[in-house]
Amino acid sequence: MIKRIILYLFCLFPLIHSGQDFSALWEGHFSYYNIKDTSQGDNKIFAAAENAIFVFDTTTNEIEEITTVQGLSGEIISTIHYSETYGLLVIGYENGLMEIVFNSDDNVLSVVDILEKATISPDLKKINHFNEYNGLIYISTNYGISVYDLERLEFGDTYFIGDFGSQIPVRQTAIYQDFIYAACFGASGVKKALSTSNNLIDYQQWQTLIGGNWSAIESVNDKLYAVRGNRNIYSVINDSFISLINYNTLPVNVSGVNGFLIVTIADNVFVYDSNFNLLSQVSPTSEFQTKFTSATIDSEYIYIGTETLGVLKTPINNPTTFEEIHPQGPLLNNSFSLEAQNNNVWVSFGEYDLFYNPYPLNRRGFSHLNDEDWINTPFEDVFGAVSLNDIAINPFNNNQVFISSFFSGLLEVNDEIPTILYNQTNSSLESLIFPNNPNYVDIRVGPSVFDRNGLLWTVTSRVDSPLKSYNPSANQWQSYSFTDIIPSGLDDNLGFGDMVIGSDGTKWIASYEQGIIGFNENNGMALKKLKDEANNFPSNYTTALAIDNRNRLWIGTFRGLRVLYNTSNFFTDDNVQVEEIIILEDGTAKELLFQQFVSDIEVDGSNNKWVGTIGAGLFYFSSDGQETIFHFTQDNSPLPSDNISDVSIDSSQGVVYIATERGLVSFRAGGSSVSDDLENAYVYPNPVRPGFNIVDEKVKISGISDNVNIKITDIEGNLVAEAQSRTNLRYNGFNLEIAGGTAYWNGKNLANNIVASGVYLVMLSDLDTFETKVLKIMVVR
Incomplete structure (x- = not known):
């Protein structure tokens, strides 16, 4: 178990907190292709990716991952150092945070002294280099040098070695003949001081040997070498600098x-x-x-x-x-859009800004998690399609996937291979048209969704007929104009952010300036928009949509959450209103997610809502929004960032995938759809280990059918808990609750006490088909 420990060294006595073990329910899906730094020791190679570590054992060729799931912060790593003497890995971050990973007891120690130092500007806190000498780590930063004691795990002095004690950027230090040498940028040159001095905080102890910008300095045996900004490497002999190579x-x-x-x-x-x-x-x-x-x-x-x-x-x-x-991992960490189903996850990395501007155009491929294997398709294989964003999987052929490009059109992928790029030359997709440059091609395809009949619906920004349908089996396109409600597609910049399709076939579309738009071709080409404060919108900039299991439309905006409770009369009622959700918080009525940027809304098999935000992390609400079941942030979960780009639920597995600009993680939430039978029912986590918070996070029994009775007994047959579909509904306070295709047990028995260590039996009985199945749970306390 790897835990996070926060160490506050500003107090006389350090305050240490043990972090939670997230590995039972969370999994990290980070990219390990972009390596920031490497280190070695004890027959291991340590590699720092952007915000995750992997360890390669040179004797066994085994790889171990260390991510936010194991306790890392998720911040951007700048340098690492492995100490063979103490058996620990020291990690430095761009924001000044330090973390230490221990071999002996699998702890992660977070050291926040530099990060929280008020007298140092945040832009100067980047950790550039670690230099270990006689049990101390000399930390090179953009403000100077700090010292950390590896034996006592505490900070020592900080050296501001610029003129008159000013803060200057130190790129690297080296110990040579009892002196500490510092390579400094900002024309501050190379400085040295006696390492055994008790007064190194006095800037006058530091002698400047040479001016200029210096990026590195290193001692090897009895030699000292330094690198200058002019690309020369020098041998330092008696404090003289002798050029070797450029x-x-x-x-x-x-x-x-x-x-x-x-x-x-x-x-x-x-x-x-x-x-x-x-x-x-x-x-x-x-x-x-x-x-x-x-x-x-x-x-x-x-x-x-x-x-x-x-x-x-x-x-x-x-x-x-x-x-x-x-x-294994995706191409990049800054995942932009997800689509998950049936133990598969597709990820794109394209992006546009807050105003739906794709420039500067990014050139990235896409990734696909198939069971446990990542299949990465580079940009070179996608026919030049840039700014890839929304993803749609054909429900009648899961091997056929369409990925929108917010500049190039629509990419079709079959059996992992990009096969065709649809654009203005081979489809009904249209480019925006600039009057002063009519030949410029810019096809901004955004959201794409399949309907129940196998038609793919897409929306294209800044054209008069943005809505298209495409029949993949017949290769037929059809266009639908929005000019009845939007005079100029180019000038109004709809900037479509999301689209969902209701049970009656209505296409609900989120737009940048026009609120929500409803369209139904089966209802006399019904077309209508809803926006402004008159209809109770907090902002016309709508960002996320979801239709729940009661056909209610949940609407995320730039400044809050709204619900359209009656979608059936949308086209006929002239006074349609969206409504906020009012909750009681400490006895005070408040609006749910007031003024919050909502980035995505997803509905799980229990009709509960997952709501991603920009800046506030991820929320999990009850079906009516009145209860906050989970609120995950970077501080209390493995989320590497509180900015949620996208959320997608694999309802067959009850797994929620969460995309951020710093990486992709998944959470085994349950809430899966019901199964036809009990054949694939399973329990997790299993075994239940001591670090797992069984009361709050609960054991999940997933893959159950629609109408079941569940009994949990000890190994001797004594009843511990019992539940039945449609009776023991989740969040009604039962020890064993059922929601959709998942049951939740809080580890308590009939006397409301947490059970002792042991093996427990889960007996499942389908009340309609009389099918039965027995599972085992090992509880270790």
Whole structure:
């Protein structure tokens, strides 16, 4: 179990908090291709991706992941260092946070001294480098140098070594002949001071050896080397700087490992002995074209961090063959849109800004999680389609997927392979038309949804006929004009953000300036918009829509949440109003999600609502919104960010997938749809370990049928809990509750006490078909 411990060292006595073990219900799906830094020790290679770590065991070739699920913060990592002496990994972040991962007891220690230091500007808190010496870590930052005691796990002094004690950027430090040397940017040069001095906080103890910008300094055995901003590397002898080589680009990483000097530039890694004799040089091959970011070595291999391929392993003596090392994961962390079903998740990374402007155009592929395997399709294979966003899976052919491009049209994917890009030349899709540049092609396809008949519906921004239907089996397109309610598609910039289809076939569309738009071609081409304060909208900028199991339309806006309770009379009633949800909070009536930017709304099998927000994390509400079941944030869950881009529910598994700009995570929430039988019923987590909060998070029994009786007994047959569909409904206070295709047990017995450790039997009986099934749960307390 990996826990998060917060250490506040501003107090006389440190305050330590044990974090929750999230691994029972959460899973991280981070990208491990862009490596920020590498380190090594104890036969392991440590690699820092953007906000996650993986550890490669060189003896077993096994890979371990350390993510927010195991206790990391989710912030952006800038550097790492592994201490063999203390058996711990030190992680530095761009915002000044430090975290320490322990080998011995699997703890994660979060150290917030730099992060919360009020006298240092936030833009100067980035941690650039760690240098371990005699039990201390010298921390190079953009304000100076701080010292951390690895033995006592506490901060020491901070050195502001600029003129008159000013804050200057220190890129790296090195210890050489009892002196500490600092490579400084900002024309502050290289400085040195006696490491054994008791008064290093006095800036006058620091001598400037040479001016200019210096990006690195490193000692190897009895030699000292430094890198200047002019791309030269120097040997430092008696404080004189002797130029050795001028690289074609500025080195991005310089480190000393096992008596060797390793210099990494974007397209080469150089390994030198302590006398600067070149022992090995590595360049990318045509098969492994990428940029290098860092490197380390063991006795036989060089391990190179890259921007797009994870870590590349190559022999020191013959660095011509490469092996990719990284965990499975999506192409990127900044996932933009998701679509999950039947143990599959599709992810896109395209984006547009708050005003539905796709520029600057991004060129990214897409990713697909198929069971436990990630299949990544790079941009080179998508026919040049940029700004890929919304995803629609054909319900009659799950191997056929359509991905919208907010510039290039609509991409069709069959059996993992992009097969055609629909645009103005081969479909009814239209480009916006600028009067002063009529030949410019810009096809902004946004939301796309399949209806129950297998027609794909899409909306395109800034054209007069934005709504299109496409029949994949017949290759037929049809267009629908909105000019009756919107005079100019180009000028009104609808900026369609979401679309859902009701049970009566009505297409509900969220727009940027026109509130919500309803359209039904089966009702005399009915077309209507609803917006403004007169209809109780807090903002015309609608961002998210969901139709729940009672045919109510839930509406997310830029400034709050609304519900259209009666959708059936939308086209006929001239006084249609959307309504806010009023809740009681400490006896005071308040509007639910007042003024909150709602980014997505999803309805699960229990008719409960998952609501993603920008800035406030993820909410899980009861079906009517009156009860907040969960509120997940970066502080109390593995969410790597409180900005939720998209949410998608795999109802067959009861798993909620949550996309943020810093990574994708999933939560086993239950709330799955009912199954036809009990064949695939299962229990999780199983076993229930001591760190799992069974009372609040509950054991889930998923994959159950519509009408079941559930009995839980101990191994001797004594009844512990019992529930029945349509009777023990969830959130009514029962110890064993049922909602949709999932039952929830809080670990309590009939006497309302938490059960003891042991094996418990779950006996399922379908009351309609008389099918039965018995499952076992191991509880360890």
